[in-house]
Amino acid sequence: MNSTIFLRSIRLISIIAFLGLGASRADACGPYNPIIPTPNFFFTDATVGRVDSDRRENLGLWQQLTSDQIPLADIEQAVYKDPLDTYQANIYDRRPVSNLFYAYLRNSNDDELIEFLSFAKSLEEKRAEMASPWYYPSSKDRKEEKEWFKNFIETARNYKGTRLKDRYALQAVRAYFAEGELDSCINYYEKAFVDFPDSNLFKRMAAGYAAGCLERKGNQDAAIELYATAGDFGAIAAMPKGLEYMARANPDSPELMEYIAHASGDTAAFMAIEPVALNVLKDGKTTHPADWEFILAFINGEYKNDYKTAATHIYRAMEGRFSRDAFADYARAYRAKVDAANGNTTSLLDDLKWFETKINLTDPGAKEWNRRMQNIVFINWIPTLWKKGDYATAILLCGYADNLLNTQKKFYCEDFDRNYEYNPNQPNQSQTLAQMRASTRYRNTVDYSNLAFQLMGSLNAEQLIAAKKQISQNTPLYSLLRQRARIDDPYWDELIGTLALREENYDLAMEYLGRVPNMYQWTMNIYKEKDLNRDPFKAYPSRWEKHKYDGHTWESESRSYRAPLATMDNAKYNFAKQMAQYKQQMTDGKTADERGLARLKYAIGRRNSFEECWALTQYWRGYTDYRFTPQLQYWNNNDDATRLYDFLYDYETKVGHKTIWAKYNKEERAALKMLQTPEARAEAQYLLGNLATVIKKYPDTPTAAMIKTSCDNWRSWL
Numbered sequence: 090m091n092s093t094i095f096l097r098s099i100r101l102i103s104i105i106a107f108l109g110l111g112a113s114r115a116d117a118c119g120p121y122n123p124i125i126p127t128p129n130f131f132f133t134d135a136t137v138g139r140v141d142s143d144r145r146e147n148l149g150l151w152q153q154l155t156s157d158q159i160p161l162a163d164i165e166q167a168v169y170k171d172p173l174d175t176y177q178a179n180i181y182d183r184r185p186v187s188n189l190f191y192a193y194l195r196n197s198n199d200d201e202l203i204e205f206l207s208f209a210k211s212l213e214e215k216r217a218e219m220a221s222p223w224y225y226p227s228s229k230d231r232k233e234e235k236e237w238f239k240n241f242i243e244t245a246r247n248y249k250g251t252r253l254k255d256r257y258a259l260q261a262v263r264a265y266f267a268e269g270e271l272d273s274c275i276n277y278y279e280k281a282f283v284d285f286p287d288s289n290l291f292k293r294m295a296a297g298y299a300a301g302c303l304e305r306k307g308n309q310d311a312a313i314e315l316y317a318t319a320g321d322f323g324a325i326a327a328m329p330k331g332l333e334y335m336a337r338a339n340p341d342s343p344e345l346m347e348y349i350a351h352a353s354g355d356t357a358a359f360m361a362i363e364p365v366a367l368n369v370l371k372d373g374k375t376t377h378p379a380d381w382e383f384i385l386a387f388i389n390g391e392y393k394n395d396y397k398t399a400a401t402h403i404y405r406a407m408e409g410r411f412s413r414d415a416f417a418d419y420a421r422a423y424r425a426k427v428d429a430a431n432g433n434t435t436s437l438l439d440d441l442k443w444f445e446t447k448i449n450l451t452d453p454g455a456k457e458w459n460r461r462m463q464n465i466v467f468i469n470w471i472p473t474l475w476k477k478g479d480y481a482t483a484i485l486l487c488g489y490a491d492n493l494l495n496t497q498k499k500f501y502c503e504d505f506d507r508n509y510e511y512n513p514n515q516p517n518q519s520q521t522l523a524q525m526r527a528s529t530r531y532r533n534t535v536d537y538s539n540l541a542f543q544l545m546g547s548l549n550a551e552q553l554i555a556a557k558k559q560i561s562q563n564t565p566l567y568s569l570l571r572q573r574a575r576i577d578d579p580y581w582d583e584l585i586g587t588l589a590l591r592e593e594n595y596d597l598a599m600e601y602l603g604r605v606p607n608m609y610q611w612t613m614n615i616y617k618e619k620d621l622n623r624d625p626f627k628a629y630p631s632r633w634e635k636h637k638y639d640g641h642t643w644e645s646e647s648r649s650y651r652a653p654l655a656t657m658d659n660a661k662y663n664f665a666k667q668m669a670q671y672k673q674q675m676t677d678g679k680t681a682d683e684r685g686l687a688r689l690k691y692a693i694g695r696r697n698s699f700e701e702c703w704a705l706t707q708y709w710r711g712y713t714d715y716r717f718t719p720q721l722q723y724w725n726n727n728d729d730a731t732r733l734y735d736f737l738y739d740y741e742t743k744v745g746h747k748t749i750w751a752k753y754n755k756e757e758r759a760a761l762k763m764l765q766t767p768e769a770r771a772e773a774q775y776l777l778g779n780l781a782t783v784i785k786k787y788p789d790t791p792t793a794a795m796i797k798t799s800c801d802n803w804r805s806w807l
Contacts, residue, residue, distance in 0.1 A: 126460035131353035142343035176481035340375040379409030396430040429469035488541035488574025598665035620704035685763030691758035
């Protein structure tokens with residue numbers, strides 16, 4: 090029978106593999122880490138087959154027969170692992186034993202249990218002996234072996250007690266099967282177990298042996314019926330309507346649930362389970378209705394996008410009994426997803442606290458549970474909250490999801506100082522600390538590329554100011570979220586000021602950028618990488634080059650030469666201050682030259698703030714900024730994510746270098762027309778980098794004289 094069970098298991102595995110119902114999926118060029126994880130909310134990590142399930146149930150029954158104080162591991166050692174001689178030595182030897190099951194049998198003098206285990210182990214020993222390739226019968230007619238089996242079967246059948254009646258009946262069936270007595274095996278099974286329910290473990294196990302006999306005799310239909318009773322789905326899974334038959338006869342079969350769990354990755358296979366699940370619940374035979382309600386919830390939610398119906402089923406599931414703890418956990422997580430899909434916030438706080446119990450850093454499965462939590466937050470909650478205009482909750486919740494497993498998150502320099510071990514005996518300690526803050530070795534590639542920061546940067550400055558005020562509310566939900574999300578003032582104020590720069594609101598930019606300490610600025614990558622080390626009021630050539638090859642054209646971006654500033658300290662604030670002055674001079678200047686030059690410088694600064702000096706209004710810049718690219722760029726081929734997050738601000742699509750150059754080139758031309766004197770025109774051409782024009786057209790101006798005496802590269806102006 091062991092070989093038959095093995096073949097059935099192989100057959101089930103083959104069926105699952107043939108249908109493509111694997112536990113995981115692989116991409117050709119992966120793996121990738123998309124911003125929106127796609128974990129499985131149904132498939133169980135730890136699979137439990139029929140044989141393992143039967144063993145677990147049997148151990149529990151032995152515990153009921155003896156004492157619930159005995160560990161299952163001790164029972165398993167004595168019942169399943171120890172051979173007959175070891176078992177008998179531990180029972181009858183007077184030496185102390187550490188195994189509590191043996192201790193119980195010794196102390197209780199329960200001869201009925203002691204004798205049964207010796208009896209059952211003797212059959213196992215005989216079957217193992219006969220299965221050995223070195224086994225030879227004692228004679229051609231196998232007289233001794235036949236006599237042994239005859240005596241064994243008579244002993245089993247003559248048991249007069251009630252406590253172990255089903256166990257002795259199973260031993261007789263197994264002995265008939267091992268001896269090859271097919272008809273006797275079938276007949277005795279039908280007689281011995283007629284008064285036992287189909288749910289009886291030993292009846293189910295005996296049914297498998299009887300089914301094997303029927304199959305060998307060619308009685309396929311009767312064999313299928315018994316295989317179903319035994320829970321041996323592998324024997325009938327490949328047959329037409331095998332799934333329906335198994336669910337009707339034995340809906341609690343572990344192998345059946347194993348198949349369904351694997352099928353959750355295959356749309357057609359899983360959809361076919363829906364009518365089966367409805368019939369199982371209607372029949373009322375299952376002892377684990379929660380499993381089937383969970384199945385229906387998953388089908389309606391994932392494959393029909395009907396989360397209202399899914400909610401009905403998942404709430405029923407949560408009130409019922411599951412076949413295993415893993416299913417209960419997966420259903421609990423899926424209930425949270427269904428609530429999120431329906432916009433039901435009543436359990437959000439409890440759901441997050443529950444996920445935290447699963448996302449334990451010492452648990453091997455913590456990352457996958459974190460991915461499930463992130464899936465719910467990113468797919469369901471954030472787009473819903475954003476659509477409602479609840480930006481503060483969306484940002485806090487997103488920051489929480491971004492950082493729950495991120496123990497290395499770099500915060501503002503106060504946290505850096507707190508985590509830095511100060512050694513008073515080390516010279517120049519303060520200088521060393523400042524260098525470490527500014528060092529690119531301590532780059533922060535997390536807090537400025539995560540989704541929460543992209544959400545913040547997709548608001549305007551006034552909206553982000555309102556969100557900053559709201560996140561300080563002392564609600565239970567916000568109190569939990571603030572533990573993980575970034576809420577420090579410099580982080581928010583620096584972004585608010587940057588958004589104001591983007592919006593040309595320079596007074597507001599100065600207000601918020603003026604609050605950001607220098608030391609905080611130096612912890613930022615755009616400072617560490619010297620992305621702000623450019624003069625924003627110098628005209629740079631276009632960063633964009635056109636390419637053409639094989640009928641295709643495209644543009645690429647590259648950095649031009651640098652014109653270093655004296656210092657990058659307060660670079661954004663200083664830019665805002667200067668732009669505000671130019672903006673005022675454009676209208677209040679006393680002469681047309683003053684107004685025109687201010688307009689020109691403003692146009693140059695505005696263009697540079699999106700192009701050469703992009704770090705004034707941005708935190709990333711395409712392929713040139715490989716260090717902390719926003720995770721949005723993972724979504725290029727993900728239509729669903731693009732649709733859900735089409736509200737995210739993206740400079741490439743919402744501004745674009747062609748738009749910027751066209752707009753501010755027009756402004757430059759208009760500014761040049763305003764200029765009246767040669768000196769003003771010469772200064773303008775110098776700002777635009779046209780040194781040769783200055784020398785040729787305005788040779789007698791102070792600007793031309795400065796060029797002749799100060800510029801080392803004569804080719805740039807001759």
